[in-house]
Amino acid sequence: MVGSSSRMLSLLSLLQTRRDWPGQTLAERLAVSPRTVRRDIGRLRELGYRISATKGPDGGYRLAAGSELPPLLFDDDQAVAIAVALRNASASGVDIEEAAARALETVRQVMPSRLRHRIDDVRFTGSEPAARVDPGVLRTVSAAVRRRHVLRFGYGEADGPARRAEPHAVVARGGRWYLIAWDLDRDDWRVFRLDRVTPRLPQGGPFTPRPLPAPDARTFLAARSKGSAAEDRWPCTGEIVISLPASEVAPWIEDGEVEELTERTCRLTVGSWSWTALLALVTRFDAPFTVVGPSPLAAAARTLADRLRAAATGPPPDADPQS
The missing domain is CATH 2.30.30 (SH3 type barrels.)
Structure with missing residues (x-):
């Protein structure tokens, strides 16, 4: 059974997430009886939390807006969430790393030792944003x-x-x-x-x-x-079967779809700005492939093949263009 202190912390966390909570719903979320919920609500009131109650069959509880709350209390998951969010502030693209570090240290100071250790254990390297915003x-x-x-x-x-x-x-x-x-x-x-x-x-x-x-x-x-006026779709979308395992192709397709056909082949449904650009996406895999459709993609493949043949049969790089 969850200890009373941990249960009260969970109860307080629930009360802070939405305006009204029916008593029965709180009891079900905490896996206790409505009587236990009433008792824990009373203990929170003794600690200074202003919690109002509504009567009737659908009666419940509400954490009063604008309450002057005692020092903040967090459960383990909340502590980790705060650490991850603030330490990953640089990935937001907003220039607030220094402010986030100060905020994390401020919050850390009011936490019990157990949770401070949880925050200190969260260490990672986040992704850098493409550009920073003031x-x-x-x-x-x-x-x-x-x-x-x-x-x-x-x-x-x-x-x-x-x-x-x-x-x-x-x-x-x-x-x-x-x-x-x-x-x-x-x-x-x-x-x-x-x-x-x-x-x-x-x-x-x-x-x-x-x-x-x-x-x-x-x-x-x-x-x-994607060059569309209002719909989230590429102007050109086609299907291609490529001689590679789906596991080797999927990480590079982004918003496309990969369907495994055999252990060594898969079907791609991908989009791009143009049919030629779509072919360029596929040819980078350096593996045999077959165009399934539509017909404009097949036509673009034939045109691109002619261009590549012409490039391959041209003069060697060191040839004199005047000779």
């Missing part, structure tokens, strides 16, 4: 998105001409941060890299949001990265 820029742009105010900013060169846009969303993808916005000067949707944005003052006034030409901001960004 946290002040992230705050300013995010505030403009939230308040629906026109954003004025320099793009690329800090002293360049100001751009004006209606900010829709900020999205992190592939180690970079992007602003999706309606460009008022170009009268179209645009994607801006946040590490190249320099906000200008004064900012613009409020605007009425336009409907995004995609289900959501992430889909819109993924679609634009």
Whole structure:
């Protein structure tokens, strides 16, 4: 059976994750009786946590908003989560490594020795972002998105001409941060890299949001990265059978699909900007392959084969072009 101290810590953790918890649901999550939940709620109140209760058959508990809570308590999993999140701050792409290190040390100081050791044991090397964003820029742009105010900013060169846009969303993808916005000067949707944005003052006034030409901001960004207007798909997608085990091909296909046919062959369903680019993706494996379809991919393969034959039968590299 879980000890009362550990159970109360789990109970407090649950109360902090959502607004209302039915008593019966809390009892089921903690694998105890509703009476035990009531007793643990009383103990938390004695420690200074303001927890309100609602009566009736569906009665439950709520941790009061704005409570002045005692020193923070964390369970083992929460301690590890905090350490991983703060130590991996550099991978976020926002220039907050120093602040994250100070935050981790501050939190560490208020934890019991057992959890401090858990945090100290978490050591790893994170991935480096493709570009770093100033946290002040992230705050300013995010505030403009939230308040629906026109954003004025320099793009690329800090002293360049100001751009004006209606900010829709900020999205992190592939180690970079992007602003999706309606460009008022170009009268179209645009994607801006946040590490190249320099906000200008004064900012613009409020605007009425336009409907995004995609289900959501992430889909819109993924679609634009593939050359599509609104759908997260490549302009050219084809099927190829290649003479390699699926395990050797799968790590290099990214968002494509790999189907094992035999121990030494697999089928690829992959996309790219063009049919020739798709073939280039496959030829890098340096293995025999067969084009399954569609017909434009087969036609591109024939064209590429002619080009390669012509290149192979051309003059040797040291030949005199004038002779």
